Amino acid sequence: MVRRHTNDLGGVMAETASPADWSDEMRGxxxxxxxxxxxxxxxxxxxxMLLxxxxxxxxPFTREELGPFVATTTNPAxxxxxxxxxxxxxxDEEEAAxxxxxxxxDATRYAAHYGLPPLATIDDVITxxxxxxxxxxxxDNAGRLLLHPASPLPFPGDVLPLSAEEELVQRELRMSLVYSDDAFEIIGLFEPDGRRLEEVTTSLQRLARAIDGDPNDARQAVLLLLDQGDFVATADVAAIPPHKVFRLQCDWEKFDRSRISLHGANDDGRIAVTPPED
Known part of the structure; x- marks a missing residue:
């Protein structure tokens, strides 16, 4: 059984199906x-943790069956x-306090948006x-109430009344999640055959083909790279037409200071990793 839902905050549509019917890609x-x-x-x-x-x-679980996923030393069951x-x-008791x-x-505001009292218990969070x-x-057929996750899982800003400050942070996290794989594909263009290129001449149309996406995907992925400070472009990527040629440049010194580098498997079959210097 599949059900389709809309939400009043973001107009997001999501489908509900039993997790038993999900593919590995959906679960991932x-x-x-x-x-x-x-x-x-x-x-x-x-x-x-509940999600x-x-x-x-x-x-799908009942509420009681889902509870152990939030077990702690003070609430082992x-x-x-x-x-x-x-x-x-x-x-980190002092910092947490x-x-x-x-x-x-914040949580009280979230609950109030849905006409709920302040959150006090695990059951309140599920509610x-x-x-x-x-x-x-x-x-289910026996009348047991089972919890089915919405698919795709909405982002917090889609369903919760976030503060303006938190909304900005969430937007950055969302963009990073959506376009991080595309950004990594573009980084790969700078390392053909193990060499490190400092500059690639390209366009959003060319990058779209490289990442198997469209020019908007390429635009957002490049903007994500530019936000990190180790890539620069010779054009305004936010406004450039898809066919316009520009140069994308990488500062490898900054790159190595700020990013984790993967070097493939070593002789022991383990992935070699260089942590960022910063």
Whole structure:
């Protein structure tokens, strides 16, 4: 069974199907969005963990069955009545205490948007995710309410009333997630046969063919590279026509200081990695 949904904040349409019917690609994309698409910044942290747990077994869960995915040292069974603000981690207790009032205020605003009281328990977090149509609670043939994740997983800004500051951060994270693979493909053009080129003469149309996308994909991927500070372009990539030729240049010294470099497998079969200097 597939159901289609819309959301009033972003007009986003998502489909709901049992995780058992998902392909590996759908599950992988869900996990990417949950871990790297901005949900890691949303508090309480239980929200992200619940979204990850919802697809881990390839079958829908009841609320109680999903609880163990947010288990902590202070809540080893993942009881739904436990505080959603207790992470069980005492290593950064002082820093967490300073940030907690602001996080609670944000979460209270999220809940109020859907007519819900402030979040207090793990069950409250699930209720918010259901209200936001990120999870859908659907009865099975036996009448059990099972949690089905929306697909594709909406980004936080699609379903939550974020602050202007957080919206900017989320937009950057979203662009990075969507176009990071394309950006890596473009970086590869600078390293043909293991050589390092400092400049490539190209156009958005040419880059679109290289990344198997369209000129807008190429434009966004190049803009993502330019944001890092180690690539520069000889034209205004945000406004340049797709056919216009320009030069894209890489400062390898800056690149090595700011990025992780992969060098393939070593003699032991392990991937050799050079961490960024900065």
């Amino acid at each position: 994309e869900h996990l990417r969005r949950a871990a790297r698409g901005g949900w890691s910044r949303i508090r309480p942290m239980a929200a992200m 990850i747990g919802a697809v881990m077994e390839g079958a 993942g009881a739904l009545t436990h505080s959603c603000w207790d992470t069980g981690d005492e290593s 300073e940030a907690l009032p602001g996080q609670i205020a 918010l995710l259901v209200a936001a149509e990120v999870l859908h609670e659907i009865p």
